[in-house]
Amino acid sequence: MIYKLKGTLTSALFVVAVLLALSLVILTPMLSMIILAAVFAYVVRPIAQRLQPFLRYQSLAILVAMVVVILPIIFVVLYCIYSLIESAPALINAASAANLGNATLDSLQSSPQYLPSSLLPYLGSASGVVETVFSDVLRGVASYLVDFVQSIPNLALELFVFFAATFYLARDGDRLWSYAKMAVPQERKGFFQNLVRETDNVLKSIFYGHFLTAMLVGVISGVGFYLLGYPYALFLGILTGFTQVIPFIGHWPTYTVLALYDLFTGNYIRMVVVILLSIALSVLDMYVRPQISGRYADIHPMIFLLGFICGPLLMGLVGFIIGPLVLGVAYAALLAYKNSRETMDPHENKSETEDAGNKT
Numbered sequence: 001m002i003y004k005l006k007g008t009l010t011s012a013l014f015v016v017a018v019l020l021a022l023s024l025v026i027l028t029p030m031l032s033m034i035i036l037a038a039v040f041a042y043v044v045r046p047i048a049q050r051l052q053p054f055l056r057y058q059s060l061a062i063l064v065a066m067v068v069v070i071l072p073i074i075f076v077v078l079y080c081i082y083s084l085i086e087s088a089p090a091l092i093n094a095a096s097a098a099n100l101g102n103a104t105l106d107s108l109q110s111s112p113q114y115l116p117s118s119l120l121p122y123l124g125s126a127s128g129v130v131e132t133v134f135s136d137v138l139r140g141v142a143s144y145l146v147d148f149v150q151s152i153p154n155l156a157l158e159l160f161v162f163f164a165a166t167f168y169l170a171r172d173g174d175r176l177w178s179y180a181k182m183a184v185p186q187e188r189k190g191f192f193q194n195l196v197r198e199t200d201n202v203l204k205s206i207f208y209g210h211f212l213t214a215m216l217v218g219v220i221s222g223v224g225f226y227l228l229g230y231p232y233a234l235f236l237g238i239l240t241g242f243t244q245v246i247p248f249i250g251h252w253p254t255y256t257v258l259a260l261y262d263l264f265t266g267n268y269i270r271m272v273v274v275i276l277l278s279i280a281l282s283v284l285d286m287y288v289r290p291q292i293s294g295r296y297a298d299i300h301p302m303i304f305l306l307g308f309i310c311g312p313l314l315m316g317l318v319g320f321i322i323g324p325l326v327l328g329v330a331y332a333a334l335l336a337y338k339n340s341r342e343t344m345d346p347h348e349n350k351s352e353t354e355d356a357g358n359k360t
Helices: 002-009 014-054 058-098 098-111 117-150 154-183 187-226 231-242 254-267 268-291 300-342 346-359
Strands: none
Touching: 014 058, 014 154, 014 300, 058 154, 058 231, 187 231, 187 254, 187 268, 187 300, 231 254, 254 268
């Protein structure tokens, strides 16, 4: 027994496993940034390969691709933070000074030709609830922004790790993959080949089917909000695109709030136009998303919903991206295992079953 224990402790596999476990412990503070960098490297690498014939140098092509992919995202995040900082105090003061509940009830009572008088008490109560929820949301956003400003030094370090990891993973990802293939036993390579293929399909389904649809809905919404005269139309379009990614929720939160705002302020024509635009976008989403996602992988919406809910609870803001992707890759692993079992030779399948029975 002691001889077997010595052999286990001195085996190459045991040493490598221990060192990898220790490395994972060391990387834990920045693990979310490294995973996020791997996701962006997956997007950056194909763009860099297309740019390399024109730029000659691989590193330069990767840097340009990172600018093309990441710079717009940074601009969107900074613009959202700027819009929240600029609008939150003004909106809170305006809601407090105007006494939103009474003002909206008076405005509804002054327009009996549009609404039955029997509905006015209920709408007045609803306006008070909207005022309370509105103020609570703005206070929560202001508190988050204060915490965000206090964490800027740590955020700068995380961004440095993210950019560096994205660059090196996009450049040297093939080496890591060669190490991973070397560790896979010959009899399991079929499963891992299926895993790579299904993971690629799932990621393409997420990026093209869900993120691209959300970008399209966000752009259309931003243009529509601007033409309808809403303030901060660009910010509202970005917010609509963000919620559009989340299954079962979609673009409806933004459009519902705007419709209620127009209802309480008496702008009924614009309210009807907003409702019609939201219905048109729902029809567009029902047609475009399945058409694009179905080309790669048909992922159940519940997977994305759980990823968007549980990811931020575990990893913070980056969990909105990492959460659905991790669950999507787990779904791809199940598909790969299923395909491997279906394509396995019947004799081999029988022998594996007998080996499992003998071990038990």
